[in-house]
Amino acid sequence: MFEWLNDQWAALTLGKVLIFVGLFLLSLAFSFGSIAVVMVKIPANYFSPHYNESFLPNSSVAVRWGAVIAKNVFGVFLILLGLALSLPGVPGQGALTILLGIIMLDIPGKRPLEARIIKRPTVLAAVNKLRKRWGKPELVID
Secondary structure (H helix, E strand, O other), X not given: OHHHHHHHHHXXXXXXXXXXXXXXXXXXXXXXXXXXXXXXXXXXXXXXXXOOOOOOOOOOHHHHHHHHHHHHHHHHHHHHHHHHHOOOOOOOOHXXXXXXXXXXXXXXXXXXXXXXXXXOHHHHHHHHHXXXXXXXXXXXXX
């Protein structure tokens, strides 16, 4: 077993390390960018218990169901990708990708978990600062 590890270590070159570092930085930027877009695009009262959860309210039922199914399939894809990125030796931000996938899913109990995360003072301050930069109102937390 250790011979295989020694062979892998010996085969490591600067080019391979730079590729892994580049992939890591690219996936980190994608994860942060995706989370930033979601935090800016959500309505200010998204975390309020009074928020109406209708998705694409002015669309037909077929379009809404199609979009919900596509969003959930994409969420599952992101979770699986995050799990793969969490494996040792695979560059990338697995935890952030999994979090983004969970945000995309429509699962019971998701809303209180998200609210508990966003209610942390440092997280809320960072999100509100980002929203202010893009001209969006601060999040309303009840």
